[in-house]
Amino acid sequence: MPEVAAVELQGITKRFPGVVANDDVNIEVAPGEVHAIVGENGAGKSTLMKILYGMLRPDSGTIRVRGEEVHFRSPKDAIAAGVGMVHQHFMLAENLTVLENIILGSEPTHGPMIAFGDARDRVKELSATYGMPLDPDRLVEDLSVGERQRAEIIKVLYRGARILILDEPTAVLVPQEVRELFGNLRDLKREGVTVIYISHKLDEVLEIADSITVIRAGRTVATVNPGDVTTGQLAELMVGSELPRPETRESTVTDTVELTVEGLGVKAADGRWLLRDVSFTVHRGEILGIAGVEGNGQAQLLEALIGVTPIAAGTIKLGREDITTWSTEARRDAGIGYIPEDRHEEGLLLAAPLWENAMLGHQAQAPFAKGAWIDRKGAKRQTEAIVSQYRVATPGIRAAAYALSGGNQQKLIVGREMIAEPKVLLAAQPTRGIDVGAQASVWDAIRRARAAGLALLLISADLEELIGLSDTLWVIFGGRLVAKVDASKVTPEELGLYMTGAKQREAAS
Amino acid sequence: MKVRRAALWLLAPIAAIAFSLLVSSIALLLIHQNPFTAFGNMVKYGTQGNQIISIINRAAPLFLSAVAVAIGFKMNLFNIGVEGQYYLAALLAASVGAAVHLPPVLHVTLILVTAMTVGAVWAGIAGVLKVTRGVSEVISTIMLNFIATGIGSYLLLNYLKRPTAASDLATRTREIPKSGLFPSLDKLLGITNPNEPLSGFLLVAIAVGIAYYVVVWRTRFGFNLRATGLNAQAARVSGVNPGAMVIQTMLISGAVAGLVGMLYLLSFFHAYTLDFPTGLGFSGIAIALVGRNNPVGIAAASLLFAFLEVSAQILDLNGIPKEVIQIMQGVIILSVVVAYELVRRLVEAQDVRAAAQRTREPAAPLEGVAA
Numbered sequence: 001m002p003e004v005a006a007v008e009l010q011g012i013t014k015r016f017p018g019v020v021a022n023d024d025v026n027i028e029v030a031p032g033e034v035h036a037i038v039g040e041n042g043a044g045k046s047t048l049m050k051i052l053y054g055m056l057r058p059d060s061g062t063i064r065v066r067g068e069e070v071h072f073r074s075p076k077d078a079i080a081a082g083v084g085m086v087h088q089h090f091m092l093a094e095n096l097t098v099l100e101n102i103i104l105g106s107e108p109t110h111g112p113m114i115a116f117g118d119a120r121d122r123v124k125e126l127s128a129t130y131g132m133p134l135d136p137d138r139l140v141e142d143l144s145v146g147e148r149q150r151a152e153i154i155k156v157l158y159r160g161a162r163i164l165i166l167d168e169p170t171a172v173l174v175p176q177e178v179r180e181l182f183g184n185l186r187d188l189k190r191e192g193v194t195v196i197y198i199s200h201k202l203d204e205v206l207e208i209a210d211s212i213t214v215i216r217a218g219r220t221v222a223t224v225n226p227g228d229v230t231t232g233q234l235a236e237l238m239v240g241s242e243l244p245r246p247e248t249r250e251s252t253v254t255d256t257v258e259l260t261v262e263g264l265g266v267k268a269a270d271g272r273w274l275l276r277d278v279s280f281t282v283h284r285g286e287i288l289g290i291a292g293v294e295g296n297g298q299a300q301l302l303e304a305l306i307g308v309t310p311i312a313a314g315t316i317k318l319g320r321e322d323i324t325t326w327s328t329e330a331r332r333d334a335g336i337g338y339i340p341e342d343r344h345e346e347g348l349l350l351a352a353p354l355w356e357n358a359m360l361g362h363q364a365q366a367p368f369a370k371g372a373w374i375d376r377k378g379a380k381r382q383t384e385a386i387v388s389q390y391r392v393a394t395p396g397i398r399a400a401a402y403a404l405s406g407g408n409q410q411k412l413i414v415g416r417e418m419i420a421e422p423k424v425l426l427a428a429q430p431t432r433g434i435d436v437g438a439q440a441s442v443w444d445a446i447r448r449a450r451a452a453g454l455a456l457l458l459i460s461a462d463l464e465e466l467i468g469l470s471d472t473l474w475v476i477f478g479g480r481l482v483a484k485v486d487a488s489k490v491t492p493e494e495l496g497l498y499m500t501g502a503k504q505r506e507a508a509s
Numbered sequence: 510m511k512v513r514r515a516a517l518w519l520l521a522p523i524a525a526i527a528f529s530l531l532v533s534s535i536a537l538l539l540i541h542q543n544p545f546t547a548f549g550n551m552v553k554y555g556t557q558g559n560q561i562i563s564i565i566n567r568a569a570p571l572f573l574s575a576v577a578v579a580i581g582f583k584m585n586l587f588n589i590g591v592e593g594q595y596y597l598a599a600l601l602a603a604s605v606g607a608a609v610h611l612p613p614v615l616h617v618t619l620i621l622v623t624a625m626t627v628g629a630v631w632a633g634i635a636g637v638l639k640v641t642r643g644v645s646e647v648i649s650t651i652m653l654n655f656i657a658t659g660i661g662s663y664l665l666l667n668y669l670k671r672p673t674a675a676s677d678l679a680t681r682t683r684e685i686p687k688s689g690l691f692p693s694l695d696k697l698l699g700i701t702n703p704n705e706p707l708s709g710f711l712l713v714a715i716a717v718g719i720a721y722y723v724v725v726w727r728t729r730f731g732f733n734l735r736a737t738g739l740n741a742q743a744a745r746v747s748g749v750n751p752g753a754m755v756i757q758t759m760l761i762s763g764a765v766a767g768l769v770g771m772l773y774l775l776s777f778f779h780a781y782t783l784d785f786p787t788g789l790g791f792s793g794i795a796i797a798l799v800g801r802n803n804p805v806g807i808a809a810a811s812l813l814f815a816f817l818e819v820s821a822q823i824l825d826l827n828g829i830p831k832e833v834i835q836i837m838q839g840v841i842i843l844s845v846v847v848a849y850e851l852v853r854r855l856v857e858a859q860d861v862r863a864a865a866q867r868t869r870e871p872a873a874p875l876e877g878v879a880a
Contacts (some may be wrong), residue, residue: 020541099547178793236669306746308745308746319736327748327750328745328746328747328748328749328750329748329749331748332747332748333748338746340743340746345742346743346746347743348740348743349735349736349739349740349743350739351739352735352736352739353707356732359732360736360743360744360747361746361747361748362734362747363729363732363736363747363748364729364748369729372728372729372730373727373729374728374729374731374732376727394864395863395864399860399864400857400860402857402860402861403857403860403861403863403864404864429522431736469573
């Protein structure tokens with residue numbers, strides 16, 4: 001093609017403490033195409049897009065927009081260069097109208113007044129041009145999710161963007177809305193707008209994209225034409241097989257049931273079921289994996305099991321004891337451990353010293369507590385033990401948690417849960433965003449605990465991790481457990497089909 | 510390392526005080542006064558024996574008020590209602606104290622327990638509203654201040670007022686008998702002929718300060734409190750019940766707030782009067798901020814604020830408006846917040862760098878891979 005690329009990323013590298021999020025990423029996006037970027041959670045897609053949108057600055061590498069090298073310092077610079085982003089979580093003020101939201105931050109003025117008339121005309125013109133019907137005077141709170149997304153897209157176009165980044169745009173849409181969105185994207189393409197489409201829903205990507213770049217562990221693995229690949233091949237590219245394999249050997253599953261979940265259901269505030277009719281058991285020495293695209297009820301399942309979200313239906317049993325109505329503290333004390341999905345949000349007190357972080361979740365038990373008192377000596381001794389057994393690299397147990405790299409923070413969390421020898425461990429994304437070495441040592445800890453009789457519920461976006469570690473593997477989709485697969489036979493490709501709902505649809509038709 | 514770190518944290522308030530001296534000097538120069546004379550006089554006057562006693566007497570209530578606020582601050586709970594809590598507590602405790610005759614220790618205990626209960630109940634209302642109805646405690650405690658004033662005035666005028674002759678215009682509660690008053694420390698410390706006695710209530714304030722440290726830093730409850738303040742979501746999944754924590758913390762904070770007016774009541778006023786000191790609750794917020802919720806820091810900040818108030822009395826005698834110390838207090842509060850944030854960032858950056866250097870791992874992959 002003689003045309004200049006709309007966007008060209010060359011050798012983009014971005015490191016965070018302990019993690020290389022992007023490692024020599026190269027992508028060329030032709031003007032007027034829909035270019036999909038696919039990869040697992042944590043593969044570095046979001047970091048890359050934040051770099052392209054000026055929210056992060058790369059450590060090295062160059063960005064060219066329409067052939068010209070750019071150095072974005074903020075999203076403002078990106079917008080000025082015609083690059084706009086529609087976030088996965090909408091950034092709209094609910095109590096303002098569509099029009100007010102669209103002009104917010106770049107209001108056209110007549111002297112001291114906002115020129116609403118001009119703005120309204122421009123918005124109407126945009127929605128006509130791109131075939132996106134939208135009444136500028138409705139309140140955002142009255143819009144459907146699909147309409148809100150349209151408002152976001154028009155907002156970006158209003159600011160003059162000719163290159164649109166869509167971050168997981170279908171994550172929040174129902175199938176009909178997905179159809180509409182795809183129609184809109186085709187219209188945008190027709191009008192010469194370039195779309196960069198981030199997703200891990202492979203069937204959708206194959207349908208809408210003109211070209212697809214696969215990212216794995218921060219690196220660009222391949223750029224392919226959708227016509228040349230199948231969903232299966234894409235999944236294989238996404239997952240790869242270069243990483244150390246998280247395999248477990250002979251089964252340690254026993255007959256003793258540790259965790260029984262029956263008919264569990266969780267409802268959203270508006271009455272929708274976020275989790276429905278979920279039933280499973282986990283035995284001593286068993287790892288039960290749950291595969292699924294993020295946002296299909298995994299978070300609600302964990303919250304219901306640890307007792308921080310009210311459940312609408314079902315029962316939970318620990319051993320023979322019904323713990324459905326127990327408080328979080330009682331569940332913790334009874335032997336349920338928890339490795340949260342996001343260590344900063346739920347796992348650590350970043351400003352507190354390591355030894356206090358080691359207590360978190362176990363503050364009511366020995367050796368951390370003696371009655372109502374904190375046992376500082378016991379706590380510090382236990383923390384020393386965690387640090388040495390789980391190889392947490394730290395200047396000492398008095399160091400603040402924020403001073404550690406992500407991998408070492410994670411090792412501390414895994415260590416504090418494991419050393420307490422829980423009966424049941426709920427682990428979400430135990431190796432997300434940490435380097436290969438730390439990942440291997442977390443897997444190692446999980447395997448040893450399993451052999452010692454731990455019942456583990458593993459929720460992960462890393463299919464290889466799930467397949468390698470799980471004794472039993474379920475797929476969650478739309479808040480339900482839709483398939484139980486044989487972990488020893490299933491391929492990531494097949495799993496991917498269940499996770500995206502493709503396999504279900506095949507069976508139905 | 511530890512010493513350097515402490516010095517760094519100390520630097521922040523010192524810089525804030527220096528800056529406030531600078532700003533108030535400019536203010537003084539603008540009204541054609543010599544700042545050196547003014548500050549010199551303040552120091553000379555404020556360090557005399559009688560004034561030191563006065564400073565300590567003033568600092569103790571400020572300290573209690575700041576501790577009441579700080580307990581909430583440690584879990585990001587903002588009790589802005591110490592003002593109303595100590596007002597109602599002082600009024601009702603004064604009335605209860607005047608209504609009974611008991612042996613000395615018991616009498617004082619009853620008055621203090623009444624004050625703490627009233628403060629706890631009044632603060633507890635805000636806690637219950639937050640947990641059951643999601644009302645921000647900032648709003649509810651501020652509004653409860655106004656309600657406290659209203660209810661207090663009504664009770665005082667209609668029920669608690671000392672019956673007076675028509676010629677006596679002072680509205681006040683009845684006098685607390687001698688058995689209900691707090692002794693002074695003068696005899697114990699051999700202080701002779703002071704302008705005002707050194708109140709024994711100082712010991713209560715010190716005890717509350719020690720209890721504050723022990724509860725917040727040494728107990729499980731305190732750990733849960735601090736964990737909630739640092740990361741509410743992490744605390745929740747660790748087993749802390751957020752609702753229970755809010756209510757318990759508000760009750761404790763209110764109980765301490767109830768003690769704020771007791772030094773004045775039991776050592777000086779002996780009854781609730783219309784000229785009972787006000788504003789201590791709001792000063793407490795500022796002092797907790799300047800003292801970084803740390804018991805020693807709060808004590809130092811209380812003494813500093815009390816020193817400024819007492820020593821400023823000399824300024825009027827020299828024809829200098831003593832309001833200059835309000836400029837100083839304001840500037841200290843504002844600049845210390847900025848200074849603490851700067852130090853926090855500096856310390857954090859240092860820590861991250863130090864940890865990275867001291868833990869540099871070998872490039873080889875970990876042994877776990879092979880296992």
